[in-house]
Every structure is written in C-alpha cells, then in structure tokens.
Amino acid sequence: MKRFLSAAAFFAGLVVLWEVLVRLHLWSPVLVPSPLTVGQYLLGAIEDGTLLDASAVTLKRLLFGYLFGIVLGLPLGLLTARFKVCQDTLGLLALGLQTLPSVCWVPLALIWFGQSESAMFFVVVMGTLWSVVIATDNGVRSIPPIYARAARTMGSKGLHTWVKVMLPAALPFIVSGMKQGWAFAWRSLMAAEIYVTILTGFGLGHLLHYGRELNAMEQVIGVMLVIVVIGLLADKVMFSPWERFLHRRWGTQGK
Amino acid sequence: MTVQTELANVTPSKLSVGEISKRFESKRRVVQALDRVSLDVAEGEFVCLLGPSGCGKSTLLNIIAGLDSADSGTLLCDGKPVSGPGRDRMVMFQEHALFPWLDVMDNLLFGLKLKPGLSNTEREEVARFYLRLVGLEKFAHANIHELSGGMKQRVALARALAPNPRILLMDEPFAALDALTREQLYGDIQRIWQERKKTIIFVTHNVREAVCLGDRVVLFSPHPGRIAEQFRVDLPRPRDINSVTLAQLSTQITKALKGHLGGQEEVGE
Numbered sequence: 328m329k330r331f332l333s334a335a336a337f338f339a340g341l342v343v344l345w346e347v348l349v350r351l352h353l354w355s356p357v358l359v360p361s362p363l364t365v366g367q368y369l370l371g372a373i374e375d376g377t378l379l380d381a382s383a384v385t386l387k388r389l390l391f392g393y394l395f396g397i398v399l400g401l402p403l404g405l406l407t408a409r410f411k412v413c414q415d416t417l418g419l420l421a422l423g424l425q426t427l428p429s430v431c432w433v434p435l436a437l438i439w440f441g442q443s444e445s446a447m448f449f450v451v452v453m454g455t456l457w458s459v460v461i462a463t464d465n466g467v468r469s470i471p472p473i474y475a476r477a478a479r480t481m482g483s484k485g486l487h488t489w490v491k492v493m494l495p496a497a498l499p500f501i502v503s504g505m506k507q508g509w510a511f512a513w514r515s516l517m518a519a520e521i522y523v524t525i526l527t528g529f530g531l532g533h534l535l536h537y538g539r540e541l542n543a544m545e546q547v548i549g550v551m552l553v554i555v556v557i558g559l560l561a562d563k564v565m566f567s568p569w570e571r572f573l574h575r576r577w578g579t580q581g582k
Numbered sequence: 583m584t585v586q587t588e589l590a591n592v593t594p595s596k597l598s599v600g601e602i603s604k605r606f607e608s609k610r611r612v613v614q615a616l617d618r619v620s621l622d623v624a625e626g627e628f629v630c631l632l633g634p635s636g637c638g639k640s641t642l643l644n645i646i647a648g649l650d651s652a653d654s655g656t657l658l659c660d661g662k663p664v665s666g667p668g669r670d671r672m673v674m675f676q677e678h679a680l681f682p683w684l685d686v687m688d689n690l691l692f693g694l695k696l697k698p699g700l701s702n703t704e705r706e707e708v709a710r711f712y713l714r715l716v717g718l719e720k721f722a723h724a725n726i727h728e729l730s731g732g733m734k735q736r737v738a739l740a741r742a743l744a745p746n747p748r749i750l751l752m753d754e755p756f757a758a759l760d761a762l763t764r765e766q767l768y769g770d771i772q773r774i775w776q777e778r779k780k781t782i783i784f785v786t787h788n789v790r791e792a793v794c795l796g797d798r799v800v801l802f803s804p805h806p807g808r809i810a811e812q813f814r815v816d817l818p819r820p821r822d823i824n825s826v827t828l829a830q831l832s833t834q835i836t837k838a839l840k841g842h843l844g845g846q847e848e849v850g851e
C-alpha cells in the first residue's frame with residue numbers, strides 16, 4: 328500500500344509538473360499539449376472505439392507471433408544445447424541473428440510478404456525466436472550435470488528427463504530470454520506498424536503515425552502513453568508470476 | 583500394490599564387484615582410476631570405502647550405480663549383471679542434488695512417480711513416511727533453499743530411500759556439514775540402516791566416520807586406484823564417534839593409510 332501511494336504521488340507529481348510547464352507558455356501548445364488535452368483525446372478515442380480496436384489489433388499480432396516464437400524457440404534451443412551439430416549450425420545462426428536489431432527485419436518482411444499480416448507476424452516471430460533459442464541453450468548448458476544424474480538414478484530418462492528436469496532447471500534463463508524476446512517483439516512490431524500501412528488492421532503504431540501526419544500532438548502523446556501502459560501491464564501480468572515463482576523456489580533476491 | 587507392501591522392508595542386495603578397471607583418458611593425461619578392483623558386499627552389510635582424494639572411490643560408486651560403465655570386469659547385483667541405473671540402487675551425492683524447482687515433497691515424489699503400481703495418494707503417503715523417518719515431516723512444503731545443509735542432506739536421504747532400494751550408495755554425503763550436524767546424522771543413518779535393512783556402500787575420506795558407520799572399512803590407495811587393505815569393525819551399535827575404542831581403531835587405520843600412501847598425502851581424521 329505504501330509503495331502504491333508513493334508511486335501514485337510520483338506520477339501525480341509528474342502530471343502537475345507537465346501542466347505547470349505548459350501554462351508557463353515556454354512552447355507552443357501545438358508542440359506540447361496540456362495533460363488535459365491528451366486526456367480528452369484518450370477519452371474520446373476510447374469512446375469511439377478507435378483506441379481499443381487498435382490495441383486489440385496490435386496485441387493480437389504480438390501475442391500470436393510471440394507465442395509462435397516461443398513454441399518454436401524452446402525446442403530449437405534444446406536441440407542446440409543437446410547436439411553439437413545443431414550448436415555449430417543453428418546455434419551460430421541464432422547468435423548472429425540475435426545481434427541484429429529486430430527492426431531490421433521490417434524491410435525484408437515487406438519485400439517477402441508485402442503489406443500484409445504475414446509481414447507483421449514474421450517481424451514479431453523474428454524478434455522473439457532468437458532470444459528464446461539462445462536463452463534456452465544457455466540455460467540448459469548451465470545446468471549442473473548432477474541433476475540429470477540424480478534423475479537417472481531415480482529412473483528418469485529420455486523425454487522425461489528433458490521435460491521434468493532440464494526444462495525446469497533452465498527456467499531462470501528461459502524466463503529472462505522470454506522477457507527479452509517480448510521486448511524485442513514489441514519494439515519491432517511498433518516499428519513495423521509505424522512504417523507500414525496495412526488494410527487488414529489498424530494498430531497502435533498506425534494511430535501514432537497518423538497522429539504525426541495530422542500534426543495531432545495530443546494523439547501522439549496519448550498513444551505513446553497507451554503503449555507504455557501496455558508494456559508495463561504485460562510485464563506485470565505475464566512475467567511477474569514467473570519471476571515470483573523463481574524467487575520463491577530458487578531463493579534468489581526477491582522484489 | 584498397497585502402501586503397506588510398498589513400505590515393507592525389501593531384502594537387501596548382495597553385490598559382487600569382480601576385477602573392475604576404469605581409465606580416464608584426456609588429451610593431456612591418462613588416469614587409471616580403478617585397477618582390477620574386486621569387492622564382495624553381503625546382504626545388509628554397511629561397507630565404507632576409505633581413501634585419499636583421487637583414488638577412485640566415486641568412480642567405483644558411479645559404476646555400481648550404473649551411471650558410468652567399467653572398461654573391464656564384472657559387476658553383479660544379486661547375481662545379475664548391472665547395466666545402467668536402477669531403482670534397486672539409489673545414490674546420495676556429496677552435493678545434495680535436490681531439485682530447486684520442486685518443494686521438499688515433490689522432490690521425494692519425483693522418484694516415486696516413476697515407480698509404477700501406486701496411486702498418487704499412496705505415493706504421497708509413502709513420501710510422508712520417509713520424511714517422518716528423517717524427522718522432517720513439518721517441512722513437506724518448504725523450498726529447498728530454505729533448508730539448512732543438514733536438512734538438505736536429510737531430504738536427499740529420504741529421496742534416495744523413497745523408491746525403497748535394496749542398496750544405498752552414498753558418496754561423501756556429510757563432507758560439507760559441520761561436526762555437530764554430522765554426528766546427528768551418524769546416529770540417524772545407523773538407525774535407518776537397522777530399521778530399513780539396506781545394503782549401504784558409503785564413500786568417505788574421514789577415517790573416524792568410516793569406523794563409526796561401517797561393518798567393514800575398505801582402504802583404497804591411489805594411482806592406480808586399488809584396494810589396499812580391509813578392516814572389519816566389530817564394535818557394538820549404535821556407535822558414538824567420540825568413544826575411545828573407536829578412536830583406537832581409527833588411529834590404527836590412519837597409520838595403515840599413511841603407510842600405503844608413503845606419507846605424502848593428507849587424510850582427514
């Protein structure tokens with residue numbers, strides 16, 4: 328409760344500061360709208376549905392691509408950790424592509440898939456996949472061999488060992504890889520939406536883009552706020568439970 | 583199968599190690615970890631393998647466990663050749679090797695779930711029985727990192743006992759513990775050995791520990807790993823590690839150990 332109050336006070340303070348700066352007329356209101364104008368825009372956009380629709384479109388793209396990236400990345404990471412051949416080929420590829428900023432996939436996706444949902448999907452998957460592969464690979468490699476040996480003496484082997492021992496033992500690494508993958512996917516999707524107009528769905532990035540086209544600064548800032556809030560919520564909803572579990576079980580420093 | 587039959591004592595195994603050799607070859611050097619080691623262990627016997635670091639004790643234990651294979655020689659458990667790990671031979675390692683992603687109860691259930699013929703409630707009942715046996719029934723749902731070193735080894739012991747093996751293989755399980763905790767565990771392990779009727783092979787480089795626990799102390803010498811000498815320990819049980827007779831026998835064995843080493847390596851007493 329105390330933490331909530333201090334957070335609330337901090338953000339209220341920020342808004343007040345913003346309002347004060349606007350009232351000092353240091354900049355033109357066209358460049359820096361007041362919090363009130365931004366709030367009005369947000370309310371209006373919520374009422375006429377544009378904001379919620381755009382958020383839904385963006386989140387749907389993000390979630391599908393992200394989940395696909397994880398489902399593909401986990402087994403690939405296990406493969407690279409398990410087989411030397413996979414490590415020397417796929418592992419190297421993953422390492423290389425992971426250093427590529429995920430925004431760089433946008434031009435390629437456009438040429439391959441045109442201005443389509445597939446292009447969006449591809450960009451998100453590429454943002455997620457390599458981080459997850461690398462994290463899973465690292466995680467499995469860092470498992471003390473004693474776990475697998477102990478499991479073997481108790482009658483575990485093959486797939487059972489991989490699912491019940493290796494995967495959970497690598498969980499701290501996998502979760503941080505998934506988090507990184509999420510961040511990359513989110514950034515690259517925003518870039519794709521800002522640069523690419525797609526008829527099949529109008530996402531938050533498009534909203535941001537048209538805000539600029541229309542010189543509607545309150546729209547630009549409002550949408551940015553929404554993007555920040557979604558990022559925060561995703562962190563709290565998707566990753567905090569996992570991290571709490573890790574802290575509780577492994578006894579690492581909790582929040 | 584009912585919980586009662588599952589919890590009933592199984593007959594301990596007889597083990598026969600015949601001329602086992604094992605070499606480790608790396609780019610830079612070749613180590614003859616075991617050189618034609620032969621050892622017979624009777625049903626229900628408590629044997630301590632004693633020797634300085636690097637004389638192949640763990641290697642032998644891992645081969646018996648089925649985790650490693652020998653280069654040559656025979657290994658018979660109740661007359662049948664050993665190939666790979668089995669639930670009849672459970673291992674307790676120096677590092678507890680408990681799974682941090684599971685709580686205490688689930689660690690015990692890990693091996694039990696792989697054992698067919700039991701329902702889940704029966705498995706839990708069995709796990710609780712062994713937690714009680716090591717005095718940790720209150721900690722069924724504790725996380726591993728919340729336990730002290732001694733408690734962790736107790737849980738590891740319970741986990742090894744839970745599938746009801748015929749042989750218990752212990753590789754310096756108490757080496758990382760403080761003296762007081764260790765003494766407690768010496769009492770526990772003797773009591774559990776008598777109650778549960780297991781064959782136990784216990785690796786240590788602590789002479790007193792070996793004399794306190796074993797019916798027999800098998801002395802290893804290194805480079806190459808061989809059995810140098812064996813001592814029968816006929817002291818009454820339960821034994822107290824601080825007793826005078828035990829100390830006398832320990833001194834005698836320490837002398838023998840130093841003799842086999844040529845006095846170059848240190849041994850804990």
Ligand SMILES: Nc1ncnc2c1ncn2[C@@H]1O[C@H](COP(=O)(O)OP(=O)(O)OP(=O)(O)O)[C@@H](O)[C@H]1O
Pocket residue numbers: 606607608613614615633634635636637638639640641642787
């Ligand atoms: N996987 C391995 N690869 C190479 N050499 C090994 C391997 N395992 C053991 N050795 C070597 O074999 C010899 C015997 O090792 P082992 O672990 O059995 O000794 P130990 O008697 O258990 O010693 P300690 O008391 O230190 O545990 C050592 O010289 C060790 O260096």
Ligand SMILES: [Mg+2]
Pocket residue numbers: 639640641753
């Ligand atoms: Mg050893």
